[in-house]
Amino acid sequence: MIEASVREAFLGGLADQLGRDITLFDTVGTSVIGRDGRAGTGSATCYWVGRHAVVWCDPALEESLASLTSDTVATTDEVEGVMTSLGLTPLGAAIMHGLGAPVADPGPAPSPYEGRSLTIADVDLVRAFTSRCDPSDVEDVLLDDLDDFDEAGMRVAVDPTLGPDHIVAYASAMDWGWNATFADIAVLVHRDHRRRGLARWVVHATTAALLTEGRIPLYRHDVDNLGSAAVARSIGFRPLVTLAGYRRAD
DSSP states (O other): OOOHHHHHHHHHHHHHHHTSOGGGGGSOEEEEEEOGGGTTSOEEEEEEETTEEEEEEOHHHHTTTGGGOBSSOOOHHHHHHHHHHTTEEEEEEEEEEEOOSOOOOOOSOSTTOEEEEOOGGGHHHHHHHHHTSOHHHHHHTTOSOOTTOOOEEEEEEEOTTTOTTOEEEEEEEEEETTEEEEEEEEEEEOGGGOSSSHHHHHHHHHHHHHHHTTOEEEEEEETTOHHHHHHHHHHTOEEEEEEEEEEEOO
């Protein structure tokens, strides 16, 4: 199980954002909550926490989504059905994991690769790496705009046969929205170097770095990505919430 203190801190922050008490997540049911912070976005996110589902949305959508409110937990299909009927486009569903306990040293990167740590000053190396990756993969991990590069715990694997700075796998973390103690890890591996243990190594190395800095690592992946789920479990991450996002097609 996830450490109780990590779970309480994460869900407490989520409850504050929703304008509710954390005890909401101890009840059975589905809530629809419009918040000013979502005003004008035309977006909605559903969080499944234990036995409760919370739809956090643009206030303009609250009345239209009210049919989801219930004393039972709405399924993913039920939520998606209502969202699409209103013209909202699914953005995907993910599982968010957390970890607060120490982890073992990641050791060296898988041979023949070499592990390195980066700083903000190395943004040009990251830019060179992302230019070699699929643009959609780069966008998925929010590395498509490096003008405001401010990542933490950066760890990479390089292929020395291609050059001392030739990055082939990358992981780093960004502050989590409502609590900067939490750090949301992103990982990107070049398609020519996948299935070689590099994703696990860079995520493990970044996780260890964040814990050393007193941060609480978060790691999320698509619900159907069994490989990423295995990476999370092997390092020690445990599920916190499942979430799905929706927005207007425009």
